[in-house]
Amino acid sequence: MNMRALLAVVASAVLAGCAGQPADAAVGVFSSDNPGSVNVYWMTAPEGLVLVDGLRTLSDGRRALAGIQATGRPVVAIVVTHPHPDHVGGLAVFHHAYPTAPIYADAVTTQTVRDDPLGFYALTHQQLGDDHPARPVVPDHLLAPGATVDAGGLRLETAEFGAGEDVTAVAYYRPDTGALFAGDLVGNRVTPALLEGHTCGWLTGLDQLRARFPAAKRLYPGHGAPGEPAALIDAQRDYLRTVRALVRPSTTDASPGGREVTPDEQRSIIAELDRRYADHPSVASLPDLRQRNIQAVVGELLAESSAPVPAACRP
Secondary structure (H helix, E strand, C coil): CCHHHHHHHHHHHHHHCCCCCCCCCCEEEEECCCCCCCEEEEEEECCEEEEECCCCCHHHHHHHHHHHHCCCCCEEEEECCCCCHHHHCCHHHHHHHCCCCCEEEEHHHHHHHHHCCCCHHHHHHHHHHHHCCCCCCCCCEEECCCCEEEECCEEEEEEEECCCCCCCEEEEEECCCCEEEEECCCCCCCECCCCCCCHHHHHHHHHHHHHHCCCCCEEEECCCCCECHHHHHHHHHHHHHHHHHHHHHHHCCCCCCCCCCCHHHHHHHHHHHHHHCCCCCECCCCCCHHHHHHHHHHHHHHHHCCCCCCHHHCC
16 A cells, blocks of 8 residues: 555544544544543644544543544644533644644633632543643633634634533634534534533523534534534533423422432432433543432522523423
């Protein structure tokens, strides 16, 4: 096999990713291993490659970097969708390899990465050791809400959303191809983390995402395979509404534990989630993620019981 043919085979394998995802001619992807598989994407710009997010660990970053470098094009910009550890922990690898590439993020993401207000990075560093830095690389180019970014000669439209899966979310849209990068605002056939108790904000954000980018042709999620935008948004909305509907009866005064979910209620909710979503791997390595999700939604629904909620969140 000559060198040109060898490079073509390597590039094809890289675009197919590392978790069985299909190749996409427009976007490259590396997917870390389960549990908690997470995606980093790259797309071709006039001046090189633009990366979306930075993976969880330094070792995952190095594995992805090998595939990125196999394209023969430099990374000229990195855009960050949100500040959760599994999307910024490996940024240091890409920043070290391409130190002049700007790293774009909104103000909330930038401040969160800098200050770690909830201690997420310290906790992840404690769990994973030196494979996850105690302080990830801080984005150095601040995005104004709704700004358009010129990333290496590639035009990206942005939209900022409030608290949902994380304290903030930024979507990046490429109007010339219809590619929409939604981070963890949308997952594909995965069990999400509801730990921050903002499922109502998340549902509202999904409606806003659909309205903001109606011409999107393909959606690239933070976890799971890319797909048709309306179908992925609908599936994410259905999952969140299902969890809320299953948890809600356990928050009423008439439930066995009053307003506290009992162990039997929790087991029943988990059993129904297992029945409906048996093929949805967890986005996190937490063995008790579903239990934590239920407790977070209980607290959220109790807070909502004394206040009006948006239409997207009503039963």
